[in-house]
Amino acid sequence: xxxxxxxxxxxxxxxxxxxxxxxxxxxxxxxxxxxxxxxxxxxxxxxxxxxxxxxxxxxxxxxxxxxxxxxxxxxxxxxxxxxxxxxxxxxxxxxxxxxxxxxxxxxxxxxxxxxxxxxxxxxxxxxxxxxxxxxxxxxxxxxxxxxxxxxxxxxxxxxxxxxxxxxxxxxxxxxxxxxxxxxxxxxxxxxxxxxxxxxxxxxxxxxxxxxxxxxxx
Amino acid sequence: xxxxxxxxxxxxxxxxxxxxxxxxxxxxxxxxxxxxxxxxxxxxxxxxxxxxxxxxxxxxxxxxxxxxxxxxxxxxxxxxxxxxxxxxxxxxxxxxxxxxxxxxxxxxxxxxxxxxxxxxxxxxxxxxxxxxxxxxxxxxxxxxxxxxxxxxxxxxxxxxxxxxxxxxxxxxxxxxxxxxxxxxxxxxxxxxxxxxxxxxxxxxxxxxxxxxxxxxx
DNA sequence: TAGATTGTTAATCGATTAACAATC
DNA sequence: TAGATTGTTAATCGATTAACAATC
Numbered sequence: 001x002x003x004x005x006x007x008x009x010x011x012x013x014x015x016x017x018x019x020x021x022x023x024x025x026x027x028x029x030x031x032x033x034x035x036x037x038x039x040x041x042x043x044x045x046x047x048x049x050x051x052x053x054x055x056x057x058x059x060x061x062x063x064x065x066x067x068x069x070x071x072x073x074x075x076x077x078x079x080x081x082x083x084x085x086x087x088x089x090x091x092x093x094x095x096x097x098x099x100x101x102x103x104x105x106x107x108x109x110x111x112x113x114x115x116x117x118x119x120x121x122x123x124x125x126x127x128x129x130x131x132x133x134x135x136x137x138x139x140x141x142x143x144x145x146x147x148x149x150x151x152x153x154x155x156x157x158x159x160x161x162x163x164x165x166x167x168x169x170x171x172x173x174x175x176x177x178x179x180x181x182x183x184x185x186x187x188x189x190x191x192x193x194x195x196x197x198x199x200x201x202x203x204x205x206x207x208x209x210x211x212x213x214x215x216x217x
Numbered sequence: 218x219x220x221x222x223x224x225x226x227x228x229x230x231x232x233x234x235x236x237x238x239x240x241x242x243x244x245x246x247x248x249x250x251x252x253x254x255x256x257x258x259x260x261x262x263x264x265x266x267x268x269x270x271x272x273x274x275x276x277x278x279x280x281x282x283x284x285x286x287x288x289x290x291x292x293x294x295x296x297x298x299x300x301x302x303x304x305x306x307x308x309x310x311x312x313x314x315x316x317x318x319x320x321x322x323x324x325x326x327x328x329x330x331x332x333x334x335x336x337x338x339x340x341x342x343x344x345x346x347x348x349x350x351x352x353x354x355x356x357x358x359x360x361x362x363x364x365x366x367x368x369x370x371x372x373x374x375x376x377x378x379x380x381x382x383x384x385x386x387x388x389x390x391x392x393x394x395x396x397x398x399x400x401x402x403x404x405x406x407x408x409x410x411x412x413x414x415x416x417x418x419x420x421x422x423x424x425x426x427x428x429x430x431x432x433x434x
Numbered sequence: 435t436a437g438a439t440t441g442t443t444a445a446t447c448g449a450t451t452a453a454c455a456a457t458c
Numbered sequence: 459t460a461g462a463t464t465g466t467t468a469a470t471c472g473a474t475t476a477a478c479a480a481t482c
Binding site: 101 | 236417
Binding site: 227261262263277280 | 472473474475476477480481482
């Protein structure tokens with residue numbers, strides 16, 4: 001009965017479909033064809049139909065797709081209405097920004113704890129949520145069983161904390177610390193975010209544009 | 218003479234090579250084989266050799282690659298030692314975090330201006346850099362000619378600001394506002410960053426792991 | 435020279451696109 | 459019914475992997 005494996009490329013596109021369909025729904029648009037959606041998203045209609053069909057026939061011949069229904073289906077697939085218990089470790093500039101900028105409920109997550117190793121930061125709070133000291137991580141996890149952890153800690157601290165947390169039952173890491181997080185334990189999910197990598201592709205692109213022939217700098 | 222086009226997949230991997238080689242160099246490692254590097258990075262040796270050869274023979278048979286030299290070559294390709302004039306618009310939580318968290322010099326960028334539309338934010342400063350009001354953007358651009366802009370503004374404001382800036386000579390946008398930035402002007406580079414999309418792939422992954430058969434929630 | 439490892443070509447694999455019959 | 463648009467198969471394209479001759 002296990003439906004066939006979905007390819008990573010398709011999965012990476014799902015959040016984007018979800019986002020676009022949400023905006024269409026917000027505009028009150030009821031139905032859309034793969035053709036029209038492809039124009040708006042910069043994909044081919046073929047690809048959209050191919051992608052959506054991995055999960056079953058959401059459309060209707062001669063009509064297209066019902067925007068709201070399709071969005072809900074994709075949301076279901078992604079698990080946006082779940083409440084994954086999530087903690088965030090490291091409340092420097094980036095940690096604080098992530099905590100307040102990302103909409104956790106919209107991502108199927110519930111932020112249940114904030115942690116920092118700095119005694120001047122621990123004890124304070126962020127948007128009404130208390131920041132605990134990292135010394136209390138074990139106790140907290142044994143009680144609250146978070147399954148997802150966001151790491152906004154310095155690079156050297158990340159592997160140690162990740163190891164500790166995976167031992168305490170955390171099964172997925174959203175890692176913002178510099179350096180890729182590599183865990184031996186199998187079955188632990190890691191999503192490494194490297195903002196600088198993204199910026200560098202722009203720097204590279206500018207280079208190609210402005211001085212396509214030049215080799216030196 | 219135009220060397221053949223490099224594929225986007227290769228380009229997206231370059232920053233990661235650069236990062237890993239930097240760490241190896243910092244550890245004092247002088248040479249590395251594609252085999253050993255592949256183990257550390259989780260790629261195949263074949264792919265590494267294939268990737269690096271897009272740009273010319275950086276290695277040496279029977280020896281491998283010189284870590285420092287290879288890193289420098291890739292840095293050169295990415296343009297990390299350039300000083301792209303860069304501005305950042307929107308100094309909310311995320312904008313402030315980006316400004317202080319990302320190492321612009323290491324990405325070939327130089328942050329030359331900060332802007333916000335909130336009169337209570339404009340006039341202040343961040344890490345010693347003054348925050349200007351967005352009303353002064355045009356004048357600033359005409360004088361300082363930034364070529365890259367980082368947008369950390371609300372979704373509705375982004376298209377308007379991007380259009381204004383592209384008219385003023387900005388050729389690349391690093392967009393953190395929700396929603397994909399779509400510009401008509403050709404030749405303008407856009408890198409949309411959607412942190413929520415990245416988190417959603419984790420949510421999805423957890424779903425596959427824990428309840429692979431379940432369809433409902 | 436012998437051993438190691440690259441550069442590069444050929445083979446495989448996966449993802450995207452095109453085409454069209456099925457059907458609303 | 460006629461028109462539109464999907465679901466799906468087949469064709470193409472690109473990216474990854476395997477293999478090995480070149481060479482340090």
